Amino acid sequence: MLESYIQSYNEAVFDTDKQAALEVVDNALSDGLSPEDVVFKLVIPAVEAMMGRIEKDPDSNLAQHFMTAQIAADVTERMLEKFEQPPEVVGRVIIGAAHGDLHSLGKRIVIGCLKALMVEVIDLGSNISAEQFVAAALAEQAQVIAVSAMMAHTALGENGSRQVRALLREQGLEDRIKLAVGGAPYRFDPELYVKAGADAWAPDGVTAAKVIVQLIREVKS
Amino acid sequence: MKTFTLHPDNQPPLTMVGCGILRKETDFLIEKNGWNVHTHFLDSALHNYLNKLSTELNQALAEHEQRGEKTVVLYGGCHPLMETYLEKHHTCRTHGQNCIVMLIGYELFMLELEKGAYFLLEDWALTWEPMITACFGMNMTVIREIFHSSHKYLLALRTPCNSDFIEAAEAAARFVDLPLQWLDVGLDHLESVLADAIQRRLAEEQ
Secondary structure (H helix, E strand, O other): OHHHHHHHHHHHHHOOOHHHHHHHHHHHHHOOOOHHHHHHHHHHHHHHHHHHHHHHOOOOOHHHHHHHHHHHHHHHHHHHOOOOOOOOOOEEEEEEEEOOOOOOHHHHHHHHHHHHOOEEEEEEEEEEOHHHHHHHHHHHOOOEEEEEOOOHHHHOOOOOHHHHHHHHHHOOOOOOOEEEEEOHHHHHOOOHHHHOOOOEEEOOHHHHHHHHHHHHHHHHO | OOOOOOOOOOOOOEEEEEEHHHHHHHHHHHHHHOOOEEEEEEOHHHHHOHHHHHHHHHHHHHHHHHOOOOEEEEOOOOOOOHHHHHHHOOOOEOOOOOHHHHHHOHHHHHHHHHHOEEEEOHHHHHOHHHHHHHHHOOOHHHHHHHHHHHOOEEEEEEOOOOOOOHHHHHHHHHHHOOOEEEEEOOOHHHHHHHHHHHHHHHHOOO
């Protein structure tokens, strides 16, 4: 039964049909699936399967990535209100596009996946300076700063993640706040994250969410 | 009419490989200034397909190199490995992170971008619907949600080389359900960017 819900849900998401995806969720609830099961046994496995499918499909488009994450985040938020017990928040992440970068689509995909994994997200938006990232992480007691960059020069820019690293080091925060990066430049150069001063990187939304959860656990351990 | 004189006067020919988005403007400026530059333009939609951009740009540069031609590149940082490709082909490119910055300058670009502009040039306006649906699929609600999440208006840039693309621009704006604004721009900034790149390339021995 669960497999058929995952399949129906993903067909709807693949067609970027949010309404159809929500109907699948409503049917699953009516058939006795708990809100917790909807999130952990339907949505999250579905997102993973969908991202894998999209990555392999040469005709896939950005909208499918975007809607996969958006629908997952939306469903998760709706289900959280129905949880028997308030869910445990895994941790907190500050996310934004690097200084000089105004691309936000990839970041929004990551945010959707993070919310589905019970990570609290504070989105600073685009064109964010290193100082703003660090200040927000301290103010919000976040465990991770996630910086997205769509262009090589914003990935390695003066006020980008390298400067975030420098500030974390200067202020003795490296054990308390980890730095993750992502975006097109990193996909083309898997060692770029090291030059960018990051602790980790990810090639897609689902992996990014898992990497960030892992970094949160490292900080909390 | 002011021209950019390059040195040496009898400059050897260059082949400019670049994005077709500013084809008309580039051809105009080359002719106006009498620069000894041949052009090879690639499809302006390639910036949406980084793998194809990589293949076609590298192929074009290799072909011209094999013919013994000295190249210069008209692209921004449109591919994450652009600088690597330039180094591989012993060439250099125009300064500027993208075509809009080359046309209107960094300050004006950032000013409009931070206000929520999505820049529209003639070439994109004329191929808008197929380009957008190829990238984002056919679901209009999703397309508009994606555009509205980052942009507040379409800013059509009109250069002296453009045909009348008002209708195409208005259709593009309706398609994504954003208001349309216009900005008439000259070619001075682009001219200086091109002249600078050509001059730098001529100064290089290889």
